[in-house]
Amino acid sequence: MSRRNKKTFSTTTTPANSQPAAEMVEPIEGIESFSFGEPTSIMDKRDLQDCMECANNGRWYEPPISTYGLARLLAGAVHHESPLVFKRNVIMSCFKPHPMLSRQDASAFVMDYLVFGDAYLERRDNRLGEPLKLKHSLAKYTRRGVVPDQYWFVTYYQEDYAFEPGKVFHLRNASIHQEIYGAPEYMSALQSIMLNGEATLFRRNYYINGSHAGVIVYLTDPVANTADVEKLKRSLKDARGGGAFKNLFVYAAGGKKDGLQILPFSQIAAKDEFTGIKDATRDDMLAIHRVPPQLMGVMPNNTSGLGDIVKAARVFAINELYPIMESLKAVNDWLGVEVFQFNPYALAEEKAGD
Numbered sequence: 001m002s003r004r005n006k007k008t009f010s011t012t013t014t015p016a017n018s019q020p021a022a023e024m025v026e027p028i029e030g031i032e033s034f035s036f037g038e039p040t041s042i043m044d045k046r047d048l049q050d051c052m053e054c055a056n057n058g059r060w061y062e063p064p065i066s067t068y069g070l071a072r073l074l075a076g077a078v079h080h081e082s083p084l085v086f087k088r089n090v091i092m093s094c095f096k097p098h099p100m101l102s103r104q105d106a107s108a109f110v111m112d113y114l115v116f117g118d119a120y121l122e123r124r125d126n127r128l129g130e131p132l133k134l135k136h137s138l139a140k141y142t143r144r145g146v147v148p149d150q151y152w153f154v155t156y157y158q159e160d161y162a163f164e165p166g167k168v169f170h171l172r173n174a175s176i177h178q179e180i181y182g183a184p185e186y187m188s189a190l191q192s193i194m195l196n197g198e199a200t201l202f203r204r205n206y207y208i209n210g211s212h213a214g215v216i217v218y219l220t221d222p223v224a225n226t227a228d229v230e231k232l233k234r235s236l237k238d239a240r241g242g243g244a245f246k247n248l249f250v251y252a253a254g255g256k257k258d259g260l261q262i263l264p265f266s267q268i269a270a271k272d273e274f275t276g277i278k279d280a281t282r283d284d285m286l287a288i289h290r291v292p293p294q295l296m297g298v299m300p301n302n303t304s305g306l307g308d309i310v311k312a313a314r315v316f317a318i319n320e321l322y323p324i325m326e327s328l329k330a331v332n333d334w335l336g337v338e339v340f341q342f343n344p345y346a347l348a349e350e351k352a353g354d
Contacts, residue, residue, distance in 0.1 A: 054180045059160075060143035060152045063118075063181045067140045070116055070184065076197035079282045080186070082296055083289035084114045090321055091328075094342040101339045105136040109171075110328065112139035117173035117182035120151065121331060122163060131335060137168065144170065144180055169334045171327070185288070192284035199277040206274075290320050310347055317348035 054061040074081050088111045095106055105121070113119035120137040143152045151168040153161040172182030186193070286293055292312035306312075328340045 053178045056146060058146065059162075060145045060150075060154070061180050063143070064175075064178060065181075065183060065187075067116055071140050073190070073193055074115055077193045077200075077281070077285060079196070079285040079296060080189075080193045080289075083286065083291040084111070086291065086295065087114055087289075087321065087324065090317070090345065091325060091342070094321075094325070094345055096341040096343060098337075098339045098341070100131065100335075100337060101134045105134060106340070108136040108138075110324075112136075113171055113173065113324075113328070115184060116140070117175070117184040118142075119171045121169045121171075123167050123169065123335065125167075131337065134169075134331075134335070134339060137163075142168075169331055171330055173327075186285075189284050189288035192281040192288075195277060196281035196285070199274055199281070203274050290316070292316055313347045317345040321345060322348075 054064055056062075074084070088107060091110055092103065092107050095103065097103060101121075109119045109121055116139040118139045120139055120142045121134045122137050123131055124133045124135060126132045137151075137153060141153055141155050143154050144150075145152055145162070147165065149166045149168075151163045151170070153163065173185060175181065175183035177183070282298070286296060286298070292306070292309075292315075294306040294309045294312055295316065298306070322345075325340075325342050331340050332338050
């Protein structure tokens with residue numbers, strides 16, 4: 001074959017997958033990928049806590065459970081705080097005042113025991129060394145000392161204070177992990193309490209954000225000016241509903257149908273999940289606190305209702321409140337004076353026919 005024919009053959013033959021010059025698009029220079037969050041262990045970091053138990057810092061033992069965290073958790077969910085306050089109020093309605101223990105100190109003592117599993121009373125003596133008064137010491141800041149019968153009051157804003165040895169009574173709800181501090185009875189419901197509070201915050205931010213959880217902006221038409229794409233990305237970043245939710249921008253140049261689409265995240269699912277999460281976590285909290293739902297003002301989901309509220313209160317008092325009252329009487333054994341005495345709960349003492 002001649003050189004001329006070879007030249008003609010090379011100019012007329014085109015690859016099978018070639019496209020006209022007008023339809024050619026400039027290839028994307030790079031691809032960016034990302035993942036939604038990092039993998040999280042189901043057990044989180046609790047195994048380390050089990051190994052640590054109560055750390056000894058030389059003067060006192062650190063509690064195995066953060067008292068600051070338990071205090072914050074109290075206001076995290078309605079059906080967590082309300083049962084504890086309800087128990088405290090009913091117990092205090094049966095409390096008999098004593099000259100050595102004021103109602104205010106007794107109420108704070110009971111609330112600390114229910115929230116932290118630990119409660120403290122300081123004995124103050126007269127000049128003859130006889131017991132004069134019992135004062136409540138906040139469990140959030142009270143620490144058990146390394147020296148026997150020594151306790152410390154530790155805060156971030158003042159100097160650490162050491163109580164006189166033997167002057168502090170410590171009531172603790174027994175823990176299966178250690179014998180220095182107590183533990184609250186609702187530990188198995190911590191996840192439900194936090195999930196309930198987070199669901200409420202999500203719902204609030206959902207409405208603040210315009211009743212949507214962000215959008216996906218899907219751009220497929222090729223844009224000649226890359227600065228326009230950057231402007232669009234900056235606009236989406238600045239419109240995030242106060243940081244509550246994020247928008248997602250996807251740029252895939254290809255000129256397909258519906259070149260610019262705005263796809264909202266699921267809205268119906270967000271509403272349905274909120275109600276389901278709130279109901280499920282509420283049931284967990286009422287179960288761990290062992291409070292009948294009718295005493296918490298829970299609305300029944302059926303026409304039959306939740307049963308007789310008086311009978312529920314009677315069973316609740318006998319099975320739950322009376323054992324707590326008996327635990328509080330440990331102060332009497334330590335002090336040698338009957339400072340904790342209770343009247344019978346009115347509803348529990350009513351006759352079955354009433």
